[in-house]
Amino acid sequence: MPEPTAKPLPPQTPEWAPFFEAAARGVLGVPRCQNCGAFRFPPRPVCPECLATNFAWESVSGRGEVWSYVVMHQVYHPAFAAEVPYAVVLVRLVEGPKIVSRLLDVAPGEIRIGMPVIATFVLVGGGIYLPMFRLANPV
Numbered sequence: 001m002p003e004p005t006a007k008p009l010p011p012q013t014p015e016w017a018p019f020f021e022a023a024a025r026g027v028l029g030v031p032r033c034q035n036c037g038a039f040r041f042p043p044r045p046v047c048p049e050c051l052a053t054n055f056a057w058e059s060v061s062g063r064g065e066v067w068s069y070v071v072m073h074q075v076y077h078p079a080f081a082a083e084v085p086y087a088v089v090l091v092r093l094v095e096g097p098k099i100v101s102r103l104l105d106v107a108p109g110e111i112r113i114g115m116p117v118i119a120t121f122v123l124v125g126g127g128i129y130l131p132m133f134r135l136a137n138p139v
């Protein structure tokens with residue numbers, strides 16, 4: 001049994017399996033429409049651009065920029081109590097898709113929109129790696 005104060009882990013569903021398999025290899029994987037080439041993230045059964053259903057997972061660079069962020073002051077889960085206030089960032093990857101994550105080693109008050117970031121992969125428990133981000137040199 002997990003500790004009651006352990007952080008919740010992302011559910012391991014079949015549609016997300018390639019994402020977590022890639023993350024365990026240190027790669028950021030994103031589904032891409034095989035009809036029009038649009039990335040579709042998070043994974044969904046139908047392309048938002050052309051409605052095609054065929055897709056394949058592709059590796060992307062892991063580079064991007066802070067597109068938006070929020071600073072969490074409320075403790076929504078006891079496992080995060082020691083971390084408030086902490087930021088949740090929305091990173092826009094250079095390939096276009098946006099991903100919700102954390103920005104490591106940057107205080108919430110120091111985060112700025114447009115900061116260049118690069119993915120790093122953090123073992124969060126249960127053998128699961130999550131992509132998080134660090135500051136990077138400008139692209």
Ligand SMILES: [Zn+2]
Nearest residue numbers: 033036047050
């Ligand atoms: Zn498409």
